[in-house]
Amino acid sequence: MNSTPTFAVRTKDVAKSFHDGVAETPVLRGTQFDARLGEMMLLVGPSGCGKTTLLSIIAGTLAADAGEIEVMGQRIDQMSTAAVTKFRSTQLGFIFQQFNLIPTISVAENVSVPLLIAGMSSRKAEDRARELLTRVGLGDRANTRPGRLSGGQQQRVAIARALVHNPPLIICDEPTSALDSENGRQVMEILRSIAGDPGRCVVIVTHDNRTYRFADRMAEMEDGVIQRVLNSPAEIAEAYGAAVVH
């Protein structure tokens, strides 16, 4: 029996409101979103439309008010908090705009942290960290502190850290917005190579139209609803024209 899911992410009718003590503001209003294994899926839309909220719900760090959230074939909305935390640690890697590296320890130690937390010996964790740093082109910087690296190099360290548990789903929130175009391109090429693995999926929230040409598909969100899905690079190029040509 082949139980491998086609979809890395599938959400149905997701609703989420925030309360500010006075009023309740609906942010997600019946949101349908999906991303398949073997693809890079972009999620775009105006500031405040609910992109990070949806990513947080998919990542299981924020609970939806209603709706179905399936990640790697499992309904995380039906899991206990403890089960979601465990699921997240093996199935998901996160990459953020601000790399969130620890400044006082080396690059290799930063990448090792999730492995040490999971109980791996420091020797093994260090070996795995170096292997991943080599993969992102930073094998020779393993002993450096993050502050001595460029923004793009720091983001590549964050990618290596996100990959330590070999998660099938990589979720990125604005991974290139703090980077210049050359560093942004290098980061996108690494994410692109990860997404080319048929057992993996990369979901990227972005405002950066320099990333569009790397995507397989793109979902456009407005006011908490996916308004349109562009289902191929050709559809993305047709919709955004010169913006995606570099």
Ligand SMILES: Nc1ncnc2c1ncn2[C@@H]1O[C@H](COP(=O)(O)OP(=O)(O)OP(=O)(O)O)[C@@H](O)[C@H]1O
């Ligand atoms: N924890 C929270 N408490 C209250 N309101 C929130 C909270 N998180 C988000 N919001 C509100 O929900 C709306 C959507 O926020 P969200 O961060 O999902 O937007 P976004 O699409 O990621 O925007 P941006 O592109 O600026 O990052 C905003 O109006 C925001 O103020």
Ligand SMILES: [Mg+2]
């Ligand atoms: Mg956001």
